[in-house]
Amino acid sequence: MPNQVSMGAMMTCTMGAAPSSLVVLPKNKVLCEGPPAANIMDHVPMVNILPFGVCMSPANPVVAAATAAALGVLTPMPCIPATAAPWVPGAPTVLLANMPTLDNVSKCMCNWGGVIQFTTSGTVKTQVP
Template identity: 50%
Template sequence: MSGPQVVAGATMMCSFGLAPSTLAVLPVKGVLASAPSANIADMAAIATIPPFGACTSLANPTVASATSAALGVLTPMPCVPVPAGTWLPGNTKVMIKGPPATDVSCKLMCSWGGVIQVLNPGQFKVMDV
């Protein structure tokens, strides 16, 4: 595993977002660490990946339109993430109801060009001292 496993409550950030967001993991997999554990398929917009405040990507049609209306002045608009696939690379040593687990090294691409990454996995490995 590349790092701590990601669980519900993990903090994420998009490279084009203006605010962090919190991962929601539905407790349907039956796998709990300190909270429901995420796998690479936990990437549904709004349901598991909430908005990141406002979006600044010109690839986002609402941002492009607002920027055009403002005569070229970048105009951020509300962020509605559009995941382009699953979290990558995933931890193939730990499977959660089929798909690999999501760990802190995983990234998720947004269709608007952003890269979503985990800032805080929601749990940390405890080491004996």
Template identity: 55%
Template sequence: MALQVTAGAAMQCSFGLAPSTLAVLPLGRVLAGTGAASVMDHLPLVNIPPFGLCQCVANPQVAAATAAAQGVLTPMPCVPVTPAPWLPGAPTVQIGGAPALQHTSRLACAWGGVIQVVAPAQATVMTP
């Protein structure tokens, strides 16, 4: 069963060296303690902050720094480029007119990385 992702969820890019946290703007959204995310929460620097340093040579900054270092991989700032929404979204739950973001969803970066949710910022609470 997939969990709903909310603001503050921990994310990791496959080429980034540091985790990051999802930001969800409170514009016409559902609150689940914090803002519930949809697949449209994919905007770089708005929803998806940097992931420390990038190690992917498809990133032009990394490629240039690596070339300048005579082929030694030189990580550079990891600023994601995410032009398309998260996939897949929840098939039956809509948030702000778009499918809800699930912890199993993935987001592709134009530089070759894949961003995934490692902690959805929502927990199951057992009541007595």
């Protein structure tokens, strides 16, 4: 059964080089085992989702430009997450601030082709159906 995600949950991106942690602002006014609980709308780049080290996606214009300058040799560049869409699917039967709560099996797509997913949920005991 999936766990509720809260502030401090660890994430990875398939196109990133390092893990990152989720930042959840206390705007939802719900705590989960201490830190603020997240819903699917906690996907804002550089607010909720911080950089994953360097980006290796050729779809990223900065990486593409650096790769072209290096005569076609893939050249990773600093990650700037570009997450326009919310996390999917979330837990649709449990609402938090009128949106589905975020569980640790949800994924978020980066505009540059990376898939962001959780390695830890930030909670241990709180499960969502």
